[in-house]
Each structure stands twice: as structure tokens, then as C-alpha cells.
Amino acid sequence: MPTIYEVAAHAGVSPATVSRVFNGQNVSAEKSKRVREAAEVLGFTPNRVARTLRLQNSEVIALVIPDIENPFFTSLARGVEDVAQAAGYSVVLCNTDEDQAKEARYLDIALSANMAGVILAAAGDHSDLDALIRRGRPIVAVDRGPHGYDIDAVMVDSRAGGRAATQELARQGYRRIACITGPHDVETATLRAEGWRAALLGLGLDHADEHLIYADFRIDGGHKAMRQLVELPEPPDAVFVANNLMGVGALQLLAERGMLPPVVGMAVFGDLPIFSPTPMAVTLVSLPARHLGVTAADLLLKRINGDDQPPRTIVLRNQIVPSA
Amino acid sequence: MPTIYEVAAHAGVSPATVSRVFNGQNVSAEKSKRVREAAEVLGFTPNRVARTLRLQNSEVIALVIPDIENPFFTSLARGVEDVAQAAGYSVVLCNTDEDQAKEARYLDIALSANMAGVILAAAGDHSDLDALIRRGRPIVAVDRGPHGYDIDAVMVDSRAGGRAATQELARQGYRRIACITGPHDVETATLRAEGWRAALLGLGLDHADEHLIYADFRIDGGHKAMRQLVELPEPPDAVFVANNLMGVGALQLLAERGMLPPVVGMAVFGDLPIFSPTPMAVTLVSLPARHLGVTAADLLLKRINGDDQPPRTIVLRNQIVPSA
DNA sequence: CTTGACGGTGAAATCGATTTCTGCCATCGT
DNA sequence: ACGATGGCAGAAATCGATTTCACCGTCAAG
8 A cells, every 4th residue: 555655765765756646747757767666666556536535526426226137227327338448437336226315325326435526316206406506516317307306317208208118008909007106206107197097097098096006116016016906806907017117016816816918018127127028018117227337427427528518308218118 | 523532621621531431332321421422412424444444444345346237146146145144244235347448446445444354256267366465455256256265265166057058959859049148358257157067068068169158158149149149041949148238238139029938948057137917938056146145255354353274265055946 | 538530622634646835956148 | 048847756735534632620548
């Protein structure tokens, strides 16, 4: 753990000169060479902590996501990472587990660790970004909206996707279409459910109150919700599921009951992390997860580099893939 | 971004006293109260960077994994995270993409950012841990061995798993059993292949050289390798696949060719991230991914807290799940 | 009554890098 | 030949927290 002072002493120059060598300032060729040699000999690596303290800024960006076990978010993370790496930034991944308290802790860390910026898929509807914003740290919301803050965002059109998926189920002939969505306080959950409701309305179809279930965006939640639905006195003949993991859960239950699609119709928002030997009769709203990450990272890096335009919201296309 | 100095001024005490209030030293009740109030009013959060610089130590641990899109590693990450969180530590997840250069960069960051410790699933067989070790930073190897360093490790028995899986295939009546494993320079890949070879030897079965394929531990690699195998003049009648993602790829290819298990026998090391309506005829070596993470984190935290015993290697059970 | 210990406090040093500020020297233009 | 300009380099300030050191007062032990 040699410091800049030891390198300086070894090279017979001042610490300032060592710093200049590594930061591309004007240094005579000869001293520069001596410094580089000394650094080589001692195995010098500049201390990032000291550097960050002085510069009030680091080359690290935080990616805050609600569920690291969801392939959607890991794909997204890959997108962020690839862009960040290429620009010389490191990514630290923070998993909030859909818990606003954990999220707040990580945001706090990002701030007090002087990270360069944050890409946030919010765990709920009242993230507190004031401190970060006051500090001038750029933030990009991804997948889920910024909820009351006027900041950059990269999303897919949840409402339109929900509507299209539901319409597709209707086109396939299903009439009693239920909906399993995520937590009340998660924007994408409510929007997708809204899209579903809007589609039903537009088609002149009705829905019973108990055909809309708020679950937790996890496999188990989808499983339980689907059980509730099939055990209703008047069960639905199809279901729109608002994310990939709950889709898996719902399919598991249907498999147990021998009611796999197309016996019960199903449309899922997101891509199923599923391998099935025969193509499944499930309609998908396919999401550009990786691209979402790439776009968010691009936006963030632009901001970090001083881009000063008014905040943008970028909406990426999602693509309906009807079941065979 | 109020500092400790501003809090001190606001409370009419010295910065030293403010620090002592927040670090549980002796401070009179009255000043303590004034400081807390001032901190509250100003919205003071101690600057982690400054703190870390001074303490030469932070409450962050690095988790370095080769593939964030592999559910095995995300489960492992969850295990690490849960333990770390509970102990007041934060986890930063670093994805090396099986690339030793990226890995080196992240290890360097962990060191120069004064992180408390590292949990490493190595990307290859020559990770350079010298600098971290010199600095006294604890490191725990997980899933893959430490390769030449005498440090703590948490693993499953790859060789035994490979042997058991292969034996199970033989028990099911397959005779020409091939093997798809990972990169040459990844320990788990070579050990699993060794287990496979040992099983064949023990059974008096032989294998052609072209029945052992080194792929890349990814879906696509498994797909290509399986294609190579089925297109051989004398294709195998079963295959042992050394990780979960390649298992998916191999299954995809077999599905395309209408040769799904049990037409071709298959055993996979790891749990398949797969949902299949009817139970698949695939033998699994089930891995305690999350538990691996929990154990590694426990070990690391013990070291961080000064545990000074000689390094341990913990081998967790893996469980053979024969196909139906 | 003296000595010592101890609780409470502030001034100042410290962690390791960057960056002003300053001064030196050489080169250039007139 | 002389002031101006600019490259080069070191001393010292700075980022914001923690901690040593020194000092004061109080209280208990001798």
C-alpha cells in the first residue's frame, strides 16, 4: 500500500509532481520517467478513497434494483454494465428486495460515498431523492417512474402493454379475463392493471372485483394468486399476469391442476425465464431489458459529463408475441 | 451536504465532540443532545469517504462473480446479501463476465476503496490476490477454489457430483455418456469433467476423445456443444452437462431435434432455471447456491472481526436428484 | 490536604490524494 | 537588452471525518 509520498521520495520529486504524472499535466520527460519507474517498483495504486474525498466525485455508478433474482433486472444490469465499463466506470449493484428502507440505505450510501450517479428502479412510490438532487448527482429512473421528481427516465409503456396483452387474449376468444399484478405502491403494477381494465372496458367486457389480484411480483405470489383465481366460484377463463416471475408461478399452479394454457388463456408482461420443450401457448409482452439498461446508462453518463438539457423520458417499444 | 464542522458550529461544540457523539464516546448528556438536534436540523449524514480514509476500513464487502445472469450466482448473491445486511454491511456486486482482466480491475477497486473484504468466485486460475492479502484484507473463495492461495473457501464437491451424476446415467442404462464442461481454466469445469471420467473408468466404460467438450458455461455454449455431439458419426446416448445454463442450451438443441430426454439421457450439475409442464427426465446435481453464499459471508465476517484461525475449506453437500 | 484517576472537551494531527499559489528559469518578441 | 510569457516543480491548503494529546475540573483514596 505505497502512497504517493513514498513514490515521490523514491523518485526524488514532490508528491505534487507524482500526481501530475498520473493526471496528464505538464511534467518534464525525465521526472515523469523517474516517477513511473518508482511507481512500478513500489507497485503503487492510487488510493481511490483519498482521491474521491478530494475530488468530491468518483467513477462509480450505483444501480439500484428491487430483485436481483429476477432475470429481467439482471439483463438490465448487464446493459448498464457494458456501457459503464466501456466508459471507464464501475457499477455497484444494490439489491433492495422491494424494500423502501433498504433502498433508502443504498441511496444514502451512494450519496455519502460520492458516487457519480444513480440508476434507480424504485422499490415503491416514495423514494426520497432530495439529498442526491441537492448534491447535483444525476439520477435516471429505469423501468419504474421517478414519482414526483422531474428526472430522466427510461421505461416501457406498461399501460399500452397491458392493454395489448388483454386484447390479444380476447381476440383468442377468452371472455372472463382476470389480472394478477404487483404491489399497489409499484407504478408498473398499477399501470399494467390499468391497461388491462382499459382493454376490458373498450371491449365491452366486464370484470368481477375478485378478478384483479395484487400480488408481490414473485414466483410464489403468482402461484398463490393463480390458486385464488381458479378456486373462485366463477373462475376466469384467462389471466393477464403483470410480470415474468408471477407468470412462472401461475404456470406452476396451472400445471398442478392440469389447466395449462390454452385450457386457461394466459398473457404475461415480460419474458418468461422458462424453457419448455413444446412452445407454450402463452402470449408475451416482450421487454427489451438489456436495452433499457443500455439506454439508462447512456443517459446517466451524458448527465455526468455535464449534459444540461431538461429531463427526458424515453419510452422503449415492447413487442407483443402472440401465442402460437 | 453539511459536514461535521457545521454541525459543531451549530451546536456550539468542537468537531471532535460531534464525532464522539456519533461513535459512542463519553460526552455530557447536554452537549450530546445539542449535537443530535443540530444534526437533525441540518440533515447531517457523515461522509463515508472521509470516514473510510481515516479508518482505513469500510463497512462494504465486495462480491465478485463471473456471471450475473446465471441464477446460481444470483441465489448465491442473495445469501451473501442477507447475512451481510444483518451484520450492518453493504454488498457491492461485481460482475466479471468470466474475464480475468475485469476481475483484476474489481479486485483493485476493492483494495483501493478500502473495502472490508472480498468474496470471490474466480474467473480463471490465476487471480492475483497478493495485494489484498498484503493489506490484510480477508478473502473467501466461493464455488471455485483459491488457486494457489491458502485462504478460506466454500465449495461443493465438483468431482464427486460429476461422478455421481454419470453413475446415475449409467444406472439408467446409458452406455455412451458424453460430457460438456466449462472453460479449461475454470476449476469447477475441470473437476466435474474429472468426476465424469472417473465414473466411466470405474464402470469399465470407455469414452471417445470427442465426447468431452470444453464450452463456456453459457446457454449458447451448451447449445453448440450439444449440436457437435449429436452430429458425431457415433453420437453419445447420454450427456453429463457441467452447469445449469449449458444444460438449458443442450435441452434447447435436443428439443429442436426431437431428442429430448429420455431419448438422449441427461444429467446436469446445478439446478435448471427451467419450468417444464411435465417433469423432465433430467438427473440433477442440486446445489445449495444460497447456502453457499450464506456460509461464505459468515466466514468472511468472522475474519473481518478478527478471527485468526488457519484457513478452512467448507464443502457443502450436493444432492443427486435422479430423473423420474 | 495532597495525589491520582478519570470524565469531558478542544486543538491539532492524520488518512492520501489533488490543486492552488508561488517562484524559478528559459525563451520569445520588440 | 529587457519585460513578457509559459513550462516546470515544490510548499501548503484542502476534502471531512477520527483520534491523539493536553488540559481542566472533580472526586476518591491515602
